[in-house]
Amino acid sequence: xxxxxxxxxxxxxxxxxxxxxxxxxxxxxxxxxxxxxxxxxxxxxxxxxxxxxxxxxxxxxxxxxxxxxxxxxxxxxxxxxxxxxxxxxxxxxxxxxxxxxxxxxxxxxxxxxxxxxxxxxxxxxxxxxxxxxxxxxxxxxxxxxxxxxxxxxxxxxxxxxxxxxxxxxxxxxxxxxxxxxxxxxxxxxxxxxxxxxxxxxxxxxxx
Amino acid sequence: xxxxxxxxxxxxxxxxxxxxxxxxxxxxxxxxxxxxxxxxxxxxxxxxxxxxxxxxxxxxxxxxxxxxxxxxxxxxxxxxxxxxxxxxxxxxxxxxxxxxxxxxxxxxxxxxxxxxxxxxxxxxxxxxxxxxxxxxxxxxxxxxxxxxxxxxxxxxxxxxxxxxxxxxxxxxxxxxxxxxxxxxxxxxxxxxxxxxxxxxxxxxxxxxxxxxxxxxxxxxxxxxxxxxxxxxxxxxxxxxxxxxxxxxxxxxxxxxxxxxxxxxxxxxxxxxxxxxxxxxxxxxxxxxxxxxxxxxxxxxxxxxxxxxxxxxxxxxxxxxxxxxxxxxxxxxxxxxxxxxxxxxxxxxx
Numbered sequence: 001x002x003x004x005x006x007x008x009x010x011x012x013x014x015x016x017x018x019x020x021x022x023x024x025x026x027x028x029x030x031x032x033x034x035x036x037x038x039x040x041x042x043x044x045x046x047x048x049x050x051x052x053x054x055x056x057x058x059x060x061x062x063x064x065x066x067x068x069x070x071x072x073x074x075x076x077x078x079x080x081x082x083x084x085x086x087x088x089x090x091x092x093x094x095x096x097x098x099x100x101x102x103x104x105x106x107x108x109x110x111x112x113x114x115x116x117x118x119x120x121x122x123x124x125x126x127x128x129x130x131x132x133x134x135x136x137x138x139x140x141x142x143x144x145x146x147x148x149x150x151x152x153x154x155x156x157x158x159x160x161x162x163x164x165x166x167x168x169x170x171x172x173x174x175x176x177x178x179x180x181x182x183x184x185x186x187x188x189x190x191x192x193x194x195x196x197x198x199x200x201x202x203x204x205x206x207x
Numbered sequence: 208x209x210x211x212x213x214x215x216x217x218x219x220x221x222x223x224x225x226x227x228x229x230x231x232x233x234x235x236x237x238x239x240x241x242x243x244x245x246x247x248x249x250x251x252x253x254x255x256x257x258x259x260x261x262x263x264x265x266x267x268x269x270x271x272x273x274x275x276x277x278x279x280x281x282x283x284x285x286x287x288x289x290x291x292x293x294x295x296x297x298x299x300x301x302x303x304x305x306x307x308x309x310x311x312x313x314x315x316x317x318x319x320x321x322x323x324x325x326x327x328x329x330x331x332x333x334x335x336x337x338x339x340x341x342x343x344x345x346x347x348x349x350x351x352x353x354x355x356x357x358x359x360x361x362x363x364x365x366x367x368x369x370x371x372x373x374x375x376x377x378x379x380x381x382x383x384x385x386x387x388x389x390x391x392x393x394x395x396x397x398x399x400x401x402x403x404x405x406x407x408x409x410x411x412x413x414x415x416x417x418x419x420x421x422x423x424x425x426x427x428x429x430x431x432x433x434x435x436x437x438x439x440x441x442x443x444x445x446x447x448x449x450x451x452x453x454x455x456x457x458x459x460x461x462x463x464x465x466x467x468x469x470x471x472x473x474x475x476x477x478x479x480x481x482x483x484x485x486x487x488x489x490x491x492x493x494x495x496x497x498x499x500x501x502x503x504x505x506x507x508x509x510x511x512x513x514x515x516x517x518x519x520x521x522x523x524x525x526x527x528x529x530x531x532x533x534x535x536x537x538x539x540x541x542x543x544x545x546x547x548x549x550x551x552x553x554x555x556x
Contacts (some may be wrong), residue, residue, distance in 0.1 A: 021487060023483055023484045023487065025480040025481070025483055025484070027260055027479060027480055032480050032481055032483075034483050046334055049436075064285075071219075088442055096283040096433040106261050116380075121460050122445065123445050123457040123460060123461075123498075123502055123514065124449070124450065124453030124454075124456055124457055124506075125446075125453050125454055125455075125457050125502045125505055125506045126448045126457070126498075126501075126502055126505070126512070126514070127445065127515060127518060128457075128498060128502075128517075130461065130463060130464045130495070131464070132463065132464065132467045136444075152475075154467075154471045154475055155471070156464050156467030156468040156488075156491060156492075156495075157464060157468070157491055157495075158461075158469060158491075158494065158495055158498060159334075161518065162514065163517070163518070163521065164521075169494055170491065171471065171472065171487050171488045171490070171491035173471045173472065173475055173484070173488075174474060175475065175476060175477055177477060187477050187479055187480055187483070189476060189477055189480050191472065191476075191483070191484025191485075191487050191488070192487065193487035193490055193491065
């Protein structure tokens with residue numbers, strides 16, 4: 001998940017490392033197939049005094065499964081996001097992402113566009129920020145699959161700031177319900193427990 | 208109908224107003240012609256009419272000064288020396304810059320005019336002419352006058368600032384051009400705003416004091432400057448002390464995150480896919496709950512928050528450093544500032 005930061009000062013750059021416990025659930029009519037694994041990623045972000053921020057992200061990892069007849073797979077993704085903070089507590093964002101699941105014999109690419117909003121509130125007694133986020137995927141393009149009836153995302157978590165370093169823990173959910181195309185409904189869901197470590201690369205002023 | 212009446216009024220009134228100004232100018236022109244043809248006896252009554260309270264037409268200050276001057280000059284030619292001096296004084300009192308051109312008036316007239324100047328004391332400054340002043344290389348000039356020898360003090364100050372910059376402080380007799388380099392007493396370029404050029408003079412002959420003020424505005428013509436960062440407000444800084452009430456709010460925030468994670472993993476997920484990801488949500492919810500409770504427990508007593516204090520200090524230092532950089536980048540541009548002077552209303556005695 002992207003968590004853009006806004007600044008009151010000059011251009012601020014930040015780098016982020018992420019590690020996610022990735023749980024991928026799929027049901028194509030033959031029962032639920034669960035794959036889990038560790039996905040690591042890196043993110044670079046730039047923010048301006050106008051509360052505008054952009055970020056790019058890359059992540060990848062291996063997922064294993066115990067499901068009968070299913071294969072272990074790899075997952076990789078690239079994404080970009082732009083965000084704007086109309087209020088101190090609110091950030092609106094939009095982004096595009098390309099995620100690929102690949103096995104030894106097959107490869108499936110998910111291209112998505114996401115629109116969402118993030119609300120956050122700083123703790124008064126410690127340098128912690130509470131974050132709640134929600135969004136929809138108005139565009140989900142998967143080869144061979146129709147447009148899903150339901151496609152949304154949500155996240156909840158905490159950020160802890162210490163100097164120029166920010167640590168965060170988030171629970172994130174992505175849900176896609178595809179319509180029945182004759183061979184049964186396809187349901188997909190991604191649950192992630194994500195740890196993030198961000199470092200401000202160029203000093204600036206946090207808001 | 209009402210509009211027609213207004214137009215009719217304008218049509219009737221306009222020629223009258225034009226005629227009023229033209230009549231005074233024509234009378235002066237006629238009197239000057241008579242004077243130059245040495246028909247002094249005919250010129251004097253006409254000039255007296257112009258300066259009399261009964262004159263029916265509008266008379267500008269310049270026209271009145273001109274009339275008094277020619278009256279003085281005419282009476283000087285007629286040998287009425289005292290009356291001549293009296294009218295010269297009337298002209299000088301109304302405009303301290305009044306003078307006689309030695310090419311157009313006789314030595315006797317000029318002698319009487321100088322006598323009138325010695326008997327009349329006034330100080331004045333001409334309205335500031337529009338000017339463009341580069342403080343690095345140029346000077347602005349103000350023209351001032353005392354009717355005779357006097358100690359003169361010319362000062363300049365922003366309207367809102369009682370501290371004045373002294374431009375001249377010495378004996379003066381007659382016209383003087385006082386220059387200004389665009390700097391105030393503190394050595395800085397005059398900031399934009401409204402200014403007062405003040406004159407105070409004390410006559411060396413009569414022991415009287417007179418003063419005058421002229422107003423003008425200063426604008427800056429500067430290359431576009433980079434904005435500095437605004438001051439950090441309460442919203443930009445973290446609380447530096449724990450308030451007892453803050454812990455309760457933090458508990459709510461922690462529980463909100465916990466609830467958000469649990470709702471996402473339960474109500475927002477597809478039940479047909481099971482609850483395999485629920486453990487991840489429970490981990491985050493538990494963390495958020497613990498953090499919220501910790502915040503509540505740690506805020507039972509007011510205390511300092513060293514981490515927030517350090518973070519605020521970092522933000523202040525970052526802002527100061529950024530502003531110092533901005534100021535450094537702006538300095539060469541500020542050095543190129545050009546002052547734009549223009550006259551302003553409000554000339555006082």
